[in-house]
Amino acid sequence: MLTLYVKTGCPYCAKVLAAGEELGIEFDLKNSSDPAMVEELIARGGKRQFPYLVDSDNNTEMYESDDIVEYLHKHFGKEA
Numbered sequence: 001m002l003t004l005y006v007k008t009g010c011p012y013c014a015k016v017l018a019a020g021e022e023l024g025i026e027f028d029l030k031n032s033s034d035p036a037m038v039e040e041l042i043a044r045g046g047k048r049q050f051p052y053l054v055d056s057d058n059n060t061e062m063y064e065s066d067d068i069v070e071y072l073h074k075h076f077g078k079e080a
C-alpha cells in the first residue's frame, strides 16, 4: 500500500499527486490538517516536511518530491 503525507496547497505534493495520477496510482492520503498525522509523520521520518511517501509493500519511506516521483516511475511505470 502507498501512503502519502501531504499538505494542502503544497506544490511539491501536487507534483507527486500528478505523477501518481499519470501512473494510475491510488494513494492513502494523510493530510497535515490533522495534527495526529503530523505527529505520525515526524515519528516515522524524523521531521515535518511534505510530501512523504510510505510504500509498506517494499519497506520504503522517503521525503523529497523528485525522489518520490522517480521512485513511482521506477516501480509503477510502464517499464517497471
Ligand SMILES: N[C@@H](CCC(=O)N[C@@H](CS)C(=O)NCC(=O)O)C(=O)O
Pocket: 007, 009, 010, 011, 012, 013, 048, 049, 050, 051, 063, 064, 065, 066
Ligand atoms: N525539497 C522538498 C521541499 C518540500 C517542502 O518544502 N515542503 C513544504 C511544504 S510546500 C513543507 O513541508 N514545509 C513544512 C511545513 O509546511 O510544515 C521536496 O521537493 O519535497
